[in-house]
Amino acid sequence: MPNSKKTTTERPAPERRGELLATAAEVFAAQGYNATTVRRIAEEAGLLAGSLYYHFDSKESMLDEILSAFLDELWAGYDAVLAAGLGPRETLEALVTESFREIDRHRPAVAIYQKESPHLAGRPRFGYLAESQRRFEEAWLGTIERGAAEGAFRADLDARLTYRFLRDTVWVAASWYRPGGQHAPEEIARQYLSMVLDGIAVRE
Amino acid sequence: MPNSKKTTTERPAPERRGELLATAAEVFAAQGYNATTVRRIAEEAGLLAGSLYYHFDSKESMLDEILSAFLDELWAGYDAVLAAGLGPRETLEALVTESFREIDRHRPAVAIYQKESPHLAGRPRFGYLAESQRRFEEAWLGTIERGAAEGAFRADLDARLTYRFLRDTVWVAASWYRPGGQHAPEEIARQYLSMVLDGIAVRE
Amino acid sequence: MPNSKKTTTERPAPERRGELLATAAEVFAAQGYNATTVRRIAEEAGLLAGSLYYHFDSKESMLDEILSAFLDELWAGYDAVLAAGLGPRETLEALVTESFREIDRHRPAVAIYQKESPHLAGRPRFGYLAESQRRFEEAWLGTIERGAAEGAFRADLDARLTYRFLRDTVWVAASWYRPGGQHAPEEIARQYLSMVLDGIAVRE
Amino acid sequence: MPNSKKTTTERPAPERRGELLATAAEVFAAQGYNATTVRRIAEEAGLLAGSLYYHFDSKESMLDEILSAFLDELWAGYDAVLAAGLGPRETLEALVTESFREIDRHRPAVAIYQKESPHLAGRPRFGYLAESQRRFEEAWLGTIERGAAEGAFRADLDARLTYRFLRDTVWVAASWYRPGGQHAPEEIARQYLSMVLDGIAVRE
DNA sequence: TATGAATGAGAATTCATTCAT
DNA sequence: GATGAATGAATTCTCATTCAT
Numbered sequence A, B, C, D: 001m002p003n004s005k006k007t008t009t010e011r012p013a014p015e016r017r018g019e020l021l022a023t024a025a026e027v028f029a030a031q032g033y034n035a036t037t038v039r040r041i042a043e044e045a046g047l048l049a050g051s052l053y054y055h056f057d058s059k060e061s062m063l064d065e066i067l068s069a070f071l072d073e074l075w076a077g078y079d080a081v082l083a084a085g086l087g088p089r090e091t092l093e094a095l096v097t098e099s100f101r102e103i104d105r106h107r108p109a110v111a112i113y114q115k116e117s118p119h120l121a122g123r124p125r126f127g128y129l130a131e132s133q134r135r136f137e138e139a140w141l142g143t144i145e146r147g148a149a150e151g152a153f154r155a156d157l158d159a160r161l162t163y164r165f166l167r168d169t170v171w172v173a174a175s176w177y178r179p180g181g182q183h184a185p186e187e188i189a190r191q192y193l194s195m196v197l198d199g200i201a202v203r204e
Numbered sequence E: 001t002a003t004g005a006a007t008g009a010g011a012a013t014t015c016a017t018t019c020a021t
Numbered sequence F: 001g002a003t004g005a006a007t008g009a010a011t012t013c014t015c016a017t018t019c020a021t
Helices: A014-031 A038-045 A049-055 A059-083 A088-105 A107-120 A124-150 A159-175 A185-198 B014-031 B038-045 B049-055 B059-082 B088-120 B124-150 B159-175 B185-198 C014-031 C038-045 C049-055 C059-082 C088-105 C107-120 C124-150 C159-175 C185-198 D014-031 D038-045 D049-055 D059-082 D088-120 D124-149 D159-175 D185-198
Strands: none
Touching: A014 A038, A014 A049, A014 A059, A014 A107, A038 A049, A059 A088, A059 A107, A059 A124, A088 A107, A088 A124, A088 A159, A088 A185, A107 A124, A107 A159, A124 A159, A159 A185, A159 B159, A159 B185, A185 B159, A185 B185, B014 B038, B014 B049, B014 B059, B014 B088, B038 B049, B059 B088, B059 B124, B088 B124, B088 B159, B088 B185, B124 B159, B159 B185, C014 C038, C014 C049, C014 C059, C014 C107, C038 C049, C059 C088, C059 C107, C059 C124, C088 C107, C088 C124, C088 C159, C088 C185, C107 C124, C107 C159, C124 C159, C159 C185, C159 D159, C159 D185, C185 D159, C185 D185, D014 D038, D014 D049, D014 D059, D014 D088, D038 D049, D059 D088, D059 D124, D088 D124, D088 D159, D088 D185, D124 D159, D159 D185
């Protein structure tokens, strides 16, 4: 009977993995996946490069775990929003707010996703990235089009252009957002929505 | 004008250099600087890896030339706009339009700049990136603040947040923009400005 | 027009590959494929480990080339024998003689084949090993069975046992045979055939 | 009896050792000593890699025990045959039969011995392999030469060639023999001897 | 101008082994 | 007796770069 997790007291140590992944994510985000050496991650975590391979199969599998954990959580949030049956404007507001919350919680993962996802999506192992992107587009673009049809959003704008505009500006925030800074994610979301919905020009 | 070296070496046919740089930029943009091998560039250009070193000192110097050529041209455009003495709204419109024109002309360079500039800015050779960023912020943030003060832009928004929002909005487009597509850069600029200035929500 | 092989004088250097492969084969045969380091091969060939990768994709691809070159030649010889329409005894004699000739020419490759083929045959890249073994069995076992049916060979022996007996003892010779020794391959084949066909006991 | 160490350490349940050694031998035989990881052995035995080191000093010491146990038993059998004062033909028959019995009992050890002994014989720890080989040659070659001198075996054959032929014939069988198959070791020995002594050709 | 061959400094990864618990 | 975590040395492989031709 190996692997019979001790009842209460012991730390069985899936936490070690978690710590190491957090460290790896931080370094990947800061330097880029390719430019990050396994040695550097190990150094940062306080062990030797080879020792990482006790916990993970490869550098790539660390990346994989980081990204998929992030996407799992992201979609949990998005799905809740999409299932709530809100109107287009409220849906958009909720999606944006949820996104900034994810950036707050998974900043390194989001940054990695932004930078690496394009040249990763091809590899079979990361097929879920493309899949996620597809669902993402479906959710956002759908909301935008519904809003335009129902009169909540302007109908004179190219929907795809609007989609890219929203998508990019939300997620790029991960590159400068620092958790624990002066703005909580909800506050950033609020201001962002204010700009996006009403524009930055003064209304005459 | 950074790194205008070439003190001793004889300069070869300058068109060949240009072709090679264009090829390199394309590959850097597609795969990332680090992930791009010199061999790959050479292959794409139809020669062997070693032969590139007749034309360039190093892989890094190719990157350098690509980025500085782009920034030189960008600033030529920006400086003309800034010197024209326009109001804040017109300045903003001109900066955005000019930016989309640069994306149109230097798409690979812009994409590289977006992806690599953060971890390049540290190295002395690329000091001009940080310098450029400083001037960039000065120009945009200044325009925004001036606009808020003069009543052209809303005063209830955090200026830095607005700045980042605009900056990202514009430049991230390089990641999906394809020259020769259905929208000319001026048309994209127009729609972007429409969204940014007036918002996407229908006014009641 | 790159790759236009110079007309006569130059050594275009596919020979370099050949030399390196011969060296590699020698070392693989002496120490076993797994126990052989790329460094060791390079050392023996007078260059650095990394330099081998200019000529070959991987250690495995060297093994691949060595084995497939050997098998190609082996089957050229076997096919000639099998196409000659000889009787079973003459066919067997010719196959054995041809085998010893191949051992003479490709001793290291044969030794490697003996030692590594079992755990290699599984991998897709080395699928031709299994295929070769199948044809091999077909040729030898067929000859033995034909001989037993036509009265050239004893019919009281288990054909598969006889096949293994012949197969193994011929090829194991690669482990002790030294080309340039006192026995030419044809002489070894002759004595070997004498033992196998007539036995080592004195006839009463 | 080489390497009977174990001066200080307490010895654990000897049956456990035996089981583990049998497992190790099986894996070594299947994949080769070098290609076998300690982890793999442990896995097969149902424990973790580190735990093997409670039972054995090192991977090499497992190999050592496997090989020396086999050789001890082999020589017990051979010595009995050689001490029996038989004629050359009967001695040869008895040696062959004894050899097939050992293959039947120690198949993995024999396979390992075949594959690894050449490049092991150099290391001091495995000096007994060379010693065993020497005695082996002495016994077999001596019997062959005696048989040729006394008229039991053909005198026109090269004795060393005959020796290698017999030696290989017998031991290579370990590579395909499966205990519990259709042929008992004595039956295989009988057929092998029949081929070797009388040949496979039909006598005219 | 370009090629072919090589260098050498890392890179990721593997694995026998150790050891506190 | 066994586990989990780590070590550290070695291994395969990559790649920017050099240089004689």
